[in-house]
Amino acid sequence: MTEQNRIVSPTFPYDMVRLEDGTKTRPPEGWALLKPGDATLTRRVKAAGPSWTVQEKKGRKTFSHGVWAPADIIERETVRREAEQASPAYQRRLAADRARRTKKHEEYAEDFEAAVFDFLNFHSRYRDLARAMATAIAAHATPVGSGTVARTKRIPIEERASAATIAWMRHQTTAYDDMKIARVKGKRREVRRELAQRSRALLNTYRKGEDTPERCPLKLALAKL
Numbered sequence: 001m002t003e004q005n006r007i008v009s010p011t012f013p014y015d016m017v018r019l020e021d022g023t024k025t026r027p028p029e030g031w032a033l034l035k036p037g038d039a040t041l042t043r044r045v046k047a048a049g050p051s052w053t054v055q056e057k058k059g060r061k062t063f064s065h066g067v068w069a070p071a072d073i074i075e076r077e078t079v080r081r082e083a084e085q086a087s088p089a090y091q092r093r094l095a096a097d098r099a100r101r102t103k104k105h106e107e108y109a110e111d112f113e114a115a116v117f118d119f120l121n122f123h124s125r126y127r128d129l130a131r132a133m134a135t136a137i138a139a140h141a142t143p144v145g146s147g148t149v150a151r152t153k154r155i156p157i158e159e160r161a162s163a164a165t166i167a168w169m170r171h172q173t174t175a176y177d178d179m180k181i182a183r184v185k186g187k188r189r190e191v192r193r194e195l196a197q198r199s200r201a202l203l204n205t206y207r208k209g210e211d212t213p214e215r216c217p218l219k220l221a222l223a224k225l
Contacts, residue, residue, distance in 0.1 A: 032071035036064040041081045113138035115161035123209030169199040173217035
């Protein structure tokens with residue numbers, strides 16, 4: 001068993017795991033738990049000898065709880081990894097990767113802001129307001145890790161811009177955040193659909209260039225920024 005690489009599940013107490021057949025057991029003598037966080041270190045430890053990968057599935061997602069492996073292997077690979085990370089060459093590569101990611105993010109944020117501006121398609125009399133709104137939506141939706149629709153690659157950027165705009169308006173121009181919505185299946189989706197229709201109607205007012213009151217929800221939201 002100790003020579004096998006296997007997938008196990010977490011259980012209580014935490015120094016035990018659950019095997020594929022449901023049996024609870026402790027990892028072999030002399031093993032330690034390498035916590036998740038450094039994918040390179042984890043990969044090297046797993047490649048260096050036997051290991052038990054601790055995973056937990058919740059819905060469609062699988063969460064890592066670390067890897068059990070011989071303690072001497074973990075210690076050896078950890079020392080090697082720390083020395084590597086401290087080297088000037090590694091630090092230069094890290095800085096270059098960081099700069100590349102920053103540039104890539106900035107380019108995407110610009111493209112996304114342009115897509116939002118195109119989606120708004122406001123009348124020329126409201127062009128400045130459209131610019132301000134596109135900037136605000138992009139600033140909110142594009143940061144890495146924001147979890148917004150703007151970060152997905154599953155749909156075209158035009159659809160992302162449309163969805164992000166409606167979501168931004170739901171939170172900024174309606175009372176959605178303060179609503180008490182009944183815990184009934186489908187009710188929240190129904191409310192969001194109704195608010196989306198109102199938001200689209202408001203957008204059409206600006207697209208047509210019609211007069212809008214000074215206390216228009218959209219103007220008030222942008223004035224707070």
